[in-house]
Amino acid sequence: MSVTLAIGAGGKETEEFVERFILPLFKLKSLGGVGLEEMEDGATIPIGDGKHVVISVDNYTVNPPFFPGGNIGKLAATGSLNDVAVMGAEPKAMFDAIAVEEGFPLKDLKEIIKSMADVLNSMNVALLGGDTKVMPKGSLDKITIATVGIGIAEEPLLTLDRAEPGDKILVTGPVGDHGATILALQFGIKVETLKSDVRPVWPAVKALREALGPDLKSAKDPTRGGLAMALNELAERSKTTVFLDESKVPLRPQVKEYAEMLGVEPFALASEGQAIFVVKGGREEEALEVLRKAGFEEAAIIGEVRKGRPGYVISKTPVGGLRILEKPIGELVPRIC
């Protein structure tokens, strides 16, 4: 048996890998806050007074490292800070661990680091440290960057288990842009209109938290595995049925077309600049207004949390039929992030 691409796709097989080969081996899995078992976007260390240090790590391997809308540096900085933000924490600091291939153009590396710096500087996030490794030519295809995002959150944390029947689900904007863009590049297709959506989601979290207080229940960034994976995780952790109204999901026509052309589920395509939110029922219109004012003009109310068979996502298709939206399986194209 050997490692398959699917294990790294962020869908069902990744989850199974972690549950089977990682979870059972480690004696301690939390420090009293959110830990490994919750399988959340980040973990937390309680530091008293209802405050938590929130930490998240991701290793970015995106290929190509430069793409319309950004590069691996922008993605690596944004991604880990987004994972911290969707826990309800204000991003405060980051670390980066670069592995780069011998012979990689120094100019490109400088541009990548500059893009990381732009993200941090614009968000007032400190770079606290990092690590730099160079791998001999041929042993690494270009570059990978692991980043550690660190933030401070006050309870309640925006974990998925807080969602309850009656709550409404919003998304900050069109889904799948990043995934579609990288797929097209890897297939060598030139789609002028595709562009990664990579951007920080903290402004959305901050605005909603300020407006709704504890009525903002949960948040998640639909990265690998896309909206389909995120909603399935929501349904599982909250032990509810999630209802999705597909006609309400913002989806760019070029992403839709391109997904149809390749025969892939658009809701399984990664976003790198969107978040989904669960808010208390009755406050969704206000939440939508808040998101739009915060600059997330394409935000939408896309579904709700219902009683029913726990762990299922029921999706109403544009023509009115119902289908079960499953966790994505397999791997279409690797190195998406």
Next chain:
Amino acid sequence: MSVTLAIGAGGKETEEFVERFILPLFKLKSLGGVGLEEMEDGATIPIGDGKHVVISVDNYTVNPPFFPGGNIGKLAATGSLNDVAVMGAEPKAMFDAIAVEEGFPLKDLKEIIKSMADVLNSMNVALLGGDTKVMPKGSLDKITIATVGIGIAEEPLLTLDRAEPGDKILVTGPVGDHGATILALQFGIKVETLKSDVRPVWPAVKALREALGPDLKSAKDPTRGGLAMALNELAERSKTTVFLDESKVPLRPQVKEYAEMLGVEPFALASEGQAIFVVKGGREEEALEVLRKAGFEEAAIIGEVRKGRPGYVISKTPVGGLRILEKPIGELVPRIC
């Protein structure tokens, strides 16, 4: 201009790379504790009452992933926890970010994760989360693992700037074992007697802190760049001259022989299970005793901190001559850790 192996060697060029291409770009470099500019083993976030959350990240790329004395999993867990320990913090938690090549034997990956778990379980350290990426066959040579070590420290932190003239320098045991072992393997030389020293150094830090209190001044793990780099960093940050008595440095005969054979400086070879300590002058014999009792039987007093030209390491050779021990430059063999 392109990226050279030397940039990743952990010596002079790595330091220059960080100082030139990273430091100037980031607006914020600390959260009020130890930050990027200190170039320490880890950074810290003050949480009140003189306490700090200490965090360190390293990306492990060692080749081959299995070697006498351990594997990349044991190394990755131990390494980041050691960086946290030498800041004076008790290791409490870890994250891992795995990038693995498609087709890598699952059995080997399981053994690597098992080794990580053994380290954490034996030290009562929690695994809080991680990330798993699979890269297509040919785009990564086997596996890399980035780990984030997290600990809690009480002031004073064991930073290098605390060293003062009159202080004494100790090491926990023979230096260069890890470096020599990996070098031999990469050169295809079979040296039966070589074995990596990879092991946690926290027990040494803990014992010394308990015995000496604030008279334990500084600590550092001599990883990439070896003892030579560690002592140069000590001399620079404390603005002192460091004096090394080479005849006192524990060095296994097989490591010495092997380094001579290859014409490399043995003090530039990486250790992954040793720490150097700076203690207040007069307490060095007691410190030595404490280290031996804590299981570091080969510990030794190897030098002292002196007034003099700041940033220099003066080394007395076994035959009695004096030489300047420089920061290692260039890269002999990559992927040592």
